[in-house]
Amino acid sequence: MASSIYIHIPFCATKCYYCAFNTYAFHKEQAKAYLTALRTEMELYASETEPLQTIFIGGGTPSILAADALAQLFTDIQQHFQITPDAEITVECNPGTVDTEKLSVMRDYGVNRLSFGLQAMQDETLKQLGRIHTVAEFLESYHLAREHHFQNINIDLIFALPNQAMEAWHHTLNEVISLDPEHISAYNLVMEETTPFYQRWQAGELQLPSEDTEADMFQYTIETLTAQRYTHYEICNFAKPNRYARHNLIYWNNQPCIGLGAGACGYVNGVRYTNIRGIAPYINKLSKCNKPIADTERLIGHAEKAETLMLALRKREGISLEDYRNRFAEEIEVAFEDILKKWIDLQLLQRTATHLRLTSRGLFLANEIFVELM
Numbered sequence: 291m292a293s294s295i296y297i298h299i300p301f302c303a304t305k306c307y308y309c310a311f312n313t314y315a316f317h318k319e320q321a322k323a324y325l326t327a328l329r330t331e332m333e334l335y336a337s338e339t340e341p342l343q344t345i346f347i348g349g350g351t352p353s354i355l356a357a358d359a360l361a362q363l364f365t366d367i368q369q370h371f372q373i374t375p376d377a378e379i380t381v382e383c384n385p386g387t388v389d390t391e392k393l394s395v396m397r398d399y400g401v402n403r404l405s406f407g408l409q410a411m412q413d414e415t416l417k418q419l420g421r422i423h424t425v426a427e428f429l430e431s432y433h434l435a436r437e438h439h440f441q442n443i444n445i446d447l448i449f450a451l452p453n454q455a456m457e458a459w460h461h462t463l464n465e466v467i468s469l470d471p472e473h474i475s476a477y478n479l480v481m482e483e484t485t486p487f488y489q490r491w492q493a494g495e496l497q498l499p500s501e502d503t504e505a506d507m508f509q510y511t512i513e514t515l516t517a518q519r520y521t522h523y524e525i526c527n528f529a530k531p532n533r534y535a536r537h538n539l540i541y542w543n544n545q546p547c548i549g550l551g552a553g554a555c556g557y558v559n560g561v562r563y564t565n566i567r568g569i570a571p572y573i574n575k576l577s578k579c580n581k582p583i584a585d586t587e588r589l590i591g592h593a594e595k596a597e598t599l600m601l602a603l604r605k606r607e608g609i610s611l612e613d614y615r616n617r618f619a620e621e622i623e624v625a626f627e628d629i630l631k632k633w634i635d636l637q638l639l640q641r642t643a644t645h646l647r648l649t650s651r652g653l654f655l656a657n658e659i660f661v662e663l664m
């Protein structure tokens with residue numbers, strides 16, 4: 291049973307040059323058929339949920355849907371799932387795709403958290419990234435959301451972009467802080483193999499900042515945001531008090547979550563599953579009332595322990611020794627004695643009275659560390 295759902299809306303106006311998420315050009319008729327298929331998928335999973343604590347509608351660009359389509363989606367959710375009164379309900383929005391009508395629908399249906407992808411505060415950089423909006427359009431969307439009384443807003447940023455100077459990143463971060471969002475996600479650019487950025491990088495047409503510059507950008511991010519009283523609670527995530535992303539904490543705590551939509555992933559009853567990625571095959575499968583699952587993996591034994599450890603170490607507080615003991619009925623050192631000792635000796639990991647957590651050094655080497663667990 292799960293008390294969280296993720297719903298994937300795989301449409302964007304156009305695809306950003308760095309993005310490898312499962313998303314396609316928006317077509318109104320196809321989106322309509324997609325929402326009908328989603329409704330069927332909700333029916334198939336309704337009995338596997340408890341009253342929902344978190345709902346995350348992500349993409350792609352959920353805010354590209356018209357107001358009536360958004361209303362339909364929320365009606366379907368309400369008809370298939372019980373929702374707790376204090377549930378966190380998030381919608382990912384692309385700047386320039388929200389308006390009064392859409393924001394009013396979201397508010398009316400109980401959406402209480404918005405996540406805007408901004409990435410950078412320079413028009414030239416936005417253009418270079420293939421974004422559809424300008425800085426001015428982002429500001430317009432952000433202020434419109436505030437006017438509609440959204441009091442829990444995240445802003446996504448990316449650093450270590452091609453040709454990005456340190457000063458440009460400082461400018462982006464400080465401008466965003468001046469807007470006083472409740473939450474900021476700051477990702478370093480990942481060069482995804484299937485993207486135009488990757489191809490241009492391979493062809494020598496894109497220059498990335500050095501590893502040292504990237505580390506300096508990350509260090510600056512941590513220092514600046516914590517000085518502004520944002521808690522650094524996960525490698526890439528910073529929040530004001532009580533504004534941690536509850537839905538994302540479900541992932542980092544390796545707890546069950548139903549994933550709905552093309553390419554969505556879920557984890558329920560010990561099974562991790564991934565849905566079919568293509569929109570047409572996804573719709574086709576659901577037209578026959580079959581779950582549109584492409585892959586499943588039963589997480590048992592060491593695999594579940596390793597995944598739980600890896601995900602929890604993403605949090606700055608690390609993994610709770612007690613939670614681990616309660617979940618697996620053993621001490622964490624029993625399963626991971628050698629590797630934990632090695633990381634502690636290398637000063638990548640520290641053990642407090644209650645947790646095992648990455649040190650500052652470990653934080654910068656997190657990806658290399660996690661590879662060892664896989």
Ligand SMILES: C[S@@+](CC[C@H](N)C(=O)[O-])C[C@H]1O[C@@H](n2cnc3c(N)ncnc32)[C@H](O)[C@@H]1O
Pocket residue numbers: 308309310311348349350351382383384385406407408409446447448477478479480481482
């Ligand atoms: C799934 S996207 C959805 C957000 C929304 N569609 C938008 O872009 O405005 C969530 C975030 O992932 C981040 N992201 C996507 N591709 C990335 C990459 N290759 N490297 C780092 N961050 C990336 C961006 O910050 C983006 O806002």
Ligand code: SF4
Pocket residue numbers: 301302304305306309310311313349350351384407
């Ligand atoms: S970053 Fe967001 S808007 Fe850009 S292609 Fe990816 S999902 Fe779509």
